[in-house]
Each structure stands twice: as structure tokens, then as C-alpha cells.
Amino acid sequence: MEPSNALNQTFFQLGATSVSVGAALVAAAAVMLLVIIIACVIVQRSAKARLIAEIQAEDRARDAEARMSEILKSQAEMQGRMQTMAELFGSRQSELNQSIRERLDGMTVRIGNTMTEQTKSTHENLARLQERLAVIDTAQNNIQSLAGQVVQLQAILANKQTRGAFGQARMEAIIADGLPQGAYEFQATLSNGSRPDCLVRMPNGAPSLVIDAKFPLEAWNAIRAAESAEEKRDAASRFKRDLEVHIRDVADKYLLNGETQDTAFLFVPSESIFGEIHENFEAIVQRAHRSRIVIVSPSLLMLSIQVIQAVLKDVRMREQAHLIQKEVVRLMEDVGRLDDRVRKLQGHFGQASKDIDDILVSSSKVTKRGQKIEALELAEAPADSAAVETSRSAASATGQLRLRVVEGDD
Template sequence: MTDLLSEPILRLGASVFTLGQLLAFGGALLLALFLVLVAALWRSAKARAEAALEAANRAGEADARMTAILQSQAEMQGRMGAMAEVFGSRQAELTQSLSQRLDAMTGRLGQTMTEQTKSTHESLAKLQERLAVIDTAQGNIQSLAGQVVQLQAILSNKQTRGAFGQSRMEAIVADGLPHGAYEFQATLSNGNRPDCLVKMPNGSPSLVIDAKFPLEAWNAIRAAEGTEASKLAAQAFRRDVEIHIRDISEKYLINGETQDTAFMFVPSESVFSEIHENFEALVHRAHRARVVIVSPSLLMLSIQVIQAILKDARMREQAHLIQGEVIRLMEDVSRLDERVRKLQVHFGQTARDIDDILVSSNKVTRRGQKIEALEFGDGHADETPAAPPPLPARTAESKTGQLRLRVVEERE
């Protein structure tokens, strides 16, 4: 309660008033008003008393005026008591209203503080999550930076750079061609050793692929700052590429041993596109020197075309074997047809023989029935035996079919 009374709730200009000060000021103000009223009433009563005395001195009105003054004094005392009660009740109501407002304000302040605390905790939790994500991303960035530094170190070293381009080229060739259709670091008749030699079919000359692209000059262009430095780096890059194109043309293009065109492998698509966009003269010079600049995607496409050519050549090599097998297959089919026809003739002769056998068996059966029907007794000698009924046609056919099936099974 003391903290609430000392809390500032009103500011007038540069002055700040607390609840206790306002309550004290209100009480003092009420007391001052009460005293002013008492003083005013007292002065009025005093004036009336003096007038009454003066009137008493003048005449016989003193008693009546004194009575009136006393009555007025009593009335004033009653009014002052009523006013004191009113002021007391008003002060109690004001105190109660201020207490209620302070309680409501305290409740709202507490609720607001709770909500702000909850919101602050949630914000801190989200901030911690984001900081964790940022830490993870920072770790990834540091790892990537390390890998970039390693790649830069690889590309800055000539031997390592050559191994990098060689490994990419070897992976593309080995994935696209069968084993034995290519050779890495093969030695030509002039003693030079290209990075890859692709063997073409039908005794055609081999295709040479070179992977030692001069990336140092290209890295110098990327690292150059200023127009003059960029111009000098571009000139150095153009000179190095022209020298490399000339070396490929002079060392690896051998008449009758290699193809008339060689591949210069660029191990980066961005470098390949930059050459065709900003160094078009180098591309034309390479074409005149019968050297084709290829990127990883173009080399992969070329290897797929060579693979299709090799497959077609292998199919053509096997075509005469397939044709011979087809001829022998047709001979086997002819022999099978001949044997089936012979078997059909045998089946026909067997069917005719079976029909003759059935005729003979029918005759024998009828004769046996006649002999069985003969009776040697009195009164019955003249009776003629009844002829046996003929065999049904279906029964004969079924027996013929069974005999044919039996003959076929015995032959098999």
C-alpha cells in the first residue's frame, strides 16, 4: 500500500504528484474549506451578535434578536455538522474510488507484464533457433570456403591442375566407352604421349584428346583488378591458348595414325562459354588448326556418338555370322519338313493297313458267330442262325484312331 501511495499518477508541468500527496492535498483542501466556512459563519454570527447587542442597546429588540441569533447559530451548527458528514462521505467515496482504480491499474500492469514476459521468452526461443540455424549455415560456409581454398590450391599447381583435368576427362571416357576402346597416356610414333587415345573401328585412325588446358592465365583474368590489368591478363590468356593449340596440332595430328581433328578438353563449362563469348578469334584459330575445343558436356556427347559408331561396327562384323546361322537354320527347317512329310506317308499307309486288318477281323468274327450259332438238337436243325450285327462306324473309327496313336507312340 505504501508503494501505491508513493507511485506518481499526476504530472503538471515539471511537478509530479503521488497518490499520497493527492490524498493529503484533498484532505487539507477539505479542512481549509471547512475552516473557511466556519470562519465565515463565525464572522456572520459575530456580526449578528454585535448587531443584536447594538439593537439591545437601542431598544427592547435585544431579546428577540438574541433569540434569533441563537437560533441562527444552532441552525449554522446543524448545517456545519451536515456539511462535515457530507465531506466525510465524499472523502471516503473518493478514497474507495482511488483504491479501486489503483487495484485495476495494478491488475492490468501485472497482466501486461506477464504477457510481455511470455512474448519475450518466445522471442528469445525463436532467436535461439535462428542463431542455431545461423551457426549451422556458418559451419557449412566455412567448410565450403575450405573446399574452395583446396580447389584454388589444386588449380594453382600445374601438375595438380593437369591431374584435375585428366581425371575429369578419364571419368567421362571410361563411363562412355567399353574397355579396350581407349588408352590413356599412349605413346605415338613420334614419341609424344597424348592424355587419351580413342580407338576408332574398321582400322580408322585414333582420336586424340588433350586435357592440359592453361587455367593459370584464366585465373589471372579473374583476379585482375582494373581495365589495364584485365587487358594484359586477356592478352596472356590468348597467347597461352594459341601456343597450346599449336602444340596439339603439331604433336598429335599424325597422318594415317590419328584423326585429322583433335579434342582440346576444357574442364569447366563456364570457361568454355567465356571463350566462345569473349575470345571468338581463339575458336576460329583452333578450327583452322583442326583442334576442337570441348567442354565436359560436349565431350560426353562425342563419346556417346563414338560408342554408337563402335556398336554399329560390331554389329556389321557379326552380320555374316548371323547370315550363316540363318542359312543353317533354313536347312534344318527343310529337313524337318521332309521328315514330317515322310512321317505323314507312313501314317497314311498305316491307316490303310489298319482298315484292311479291321475288314479281316470283321470277317473272322462273323464266321465265328455263325459257327457258334449252329445247334445240334431235335427240332432245331433246320433253324438258321441269325447274322451278327455289323460293327458301328464310330467304333471302327475309334479303334483306328487308337491304333494310329499306338503306332506313333511306338515310333517316338
């Protein structure tokens, strides 16, 4: 049978259509060719997919290497920052210590100067008080020595030329020995032009005290020299009249309202004359009291001067006491300010110590985290999904570490 006839023979019957052997072979060849083409396309696509996977794996490996280099760079930067922080903390701590030392030295110097000044002022005040006490002792000794000279008064009064000068001198001696300079003035001029024998300056701005030493001794001596009763009566009348006139003159000239005290002293330079006046001339004493004139003997004048001296001493002691009290109050105020500043400084020390402890805790945490990062073992990442997960974990750890470092810096 010829090949063409064999190919034209019916291979199978498909409905009304007869499929020859040649047609079947052609169809089979076409099907095989289509299968081969599909297989080639599948193989080509698989090769392309593998190439793309290899390229992606290489990209992931490069990304992992880049991220690893960034991590190492961040670690190096963190170590540099930690070293800078340590140097900064050391410099600030040294500056703080130096500032504290300077402030303590300044406070010590100021306190020492204040205490030295207060001590010096106190010693000076005490020295002045001792000097015044010495003056008082000297005045008392002088008064005692003057008391022994009173017995010589009769002999001196017998001399008419020295009689008036003696009364003035005796009064001046008692005043000068009993009062400090500036507390009295002899022959001072008042606003009305009169000049009393002595003007005693009273403390606290009070009016001055007037002392007159012009006692009418001639009339008194006439009484002592009278022999008969009639002569004594005449001499007594004359003495009474002269003394009343003198008392009236003293009251009119020396008792000035607002300028002098409302009472004046009439000095009698003899204790015996003073006793005779109070014993035999009571009317004159009463007239003097009504005129606000006090007749004083040397002993009474000394007693009055001692009272005035005590008043002056008390005033000056009060002034000194006020000064000492003011200085003590200032010293207590300085001590109070010193205590407040020391307490504030103690609070600053406590706050600085707490801040340093907090900084040390933060730096310790940063150091430990840096050591943990430095101790990580990083292996080569495979070219699959594990490499992606490793890179993401490393990126997340780096971000958290940076956040913690920033929090530690704050």
C-alpha cells in the first residue's frame, strides 16, 4: 500500500466527520509542538523568576550590610557622645567644687571681718567705760581730800580780800572734781545778759541748773563780831535784809523759763554758817524755798553734784548700752543671715549631689546598653526572608537604643 493511501485512510470517525491518519498525525504534531512551546515558556519564566530572586537576594544582602554599617557607625557615635558626656560631667563637677570653695572662702572672710569689727568695737566701748569709772574714782578721792580741808574755812574767811574768791573757788573745785568737762560752764551768759557763777548742763536736753556763790559774808561776820544784844539784833536784821535781797536777785536774774531749771542753788562755803542759818533764820530759809532757791553747803553741793554725776553716768551708760545692744542685734542679724545662707548652700549641695547621682545612673545605663550592643554577634544573613527579618529587628533595636539614649541625655 502506498504511503499516501495509508495517510488518507480514516483513522477515526468524529460524528459526521472522518479524521484521516495524516490529519491525526498533523494534529498530534501540532499538539506536541504546542506542548514544547509551553514547556519552553515555563522554563524561561522559571529562569527569569530565579534571576529576579537572585537579584532581590543580592539587594537584601546589600541592604543588610548597609544597615549593619549604620549600626556600627551609630555605636561609634554613641561611644563618642558618652566620652564627651563624661568629660563634660568631670569639668562641671570641678567647676562646681571650685565655685563652692570660693563661696565658702568668701563667707569665711566676711564672717571673720565682721567678728573682728564687732570685737574691736566692744573692746573700745569697754575701754571707754573703764576710763569713765577711773575718772569717777579720781573725783571721789578728790572729794575726800577736799572734805579734809573744810576745817581751814574759818581762817580763810577771816581775810576779807580772799573771802569772796574762796567761795567761788570752793564751788568751782567741787564742780570741776565732780562733773566731766562739758557738763558745766563757769560765768556763762544767759539770754537776759546775766552771768551766774556756774551753769550745770543737765542731760536729755533739760534746762541747765544755776549755782550762785555770792553769799553776803560781811553781814554774817558782823553778827559774829557783835558784843551786845542790840548789836546782834542790828547785825541780824542787816544779814536778813541782805540775804533776802540776794535771794530776790538770784530768782529774778537766773530763773528763766525753758532756759534754766525752776530751782537755783545758793552756795554757802561753810558748814557752820549753813547750820546757823537753818537754826536761827528759819524765815530766810522759807523765803528762799518760796523763791525756789536752795541754800546748800559744801557737803550738800557735793552730794547734789554726785546725784547729777550719777544721772549723767546713767544717761551715758544707757547710750553705751543702746550702742552695745544695737551692735549685738546687728551681730545676731548677721548670724541669722549666715544661718540662712548656710542652709541654702546645704540645699544647693543636696540638689547638686542628687543631680550628679541621676547623671551617674543615666550614664551607667547608657554604658551598659552600649556594652550590650557591642557584645551582639551578627552572622551573615541568608538570601531569604530570614535576612529581611534580621534587618528589621536590627533597625528596630537601633531605633529603640537611640530613643533610650536621647531619654538618658534628657
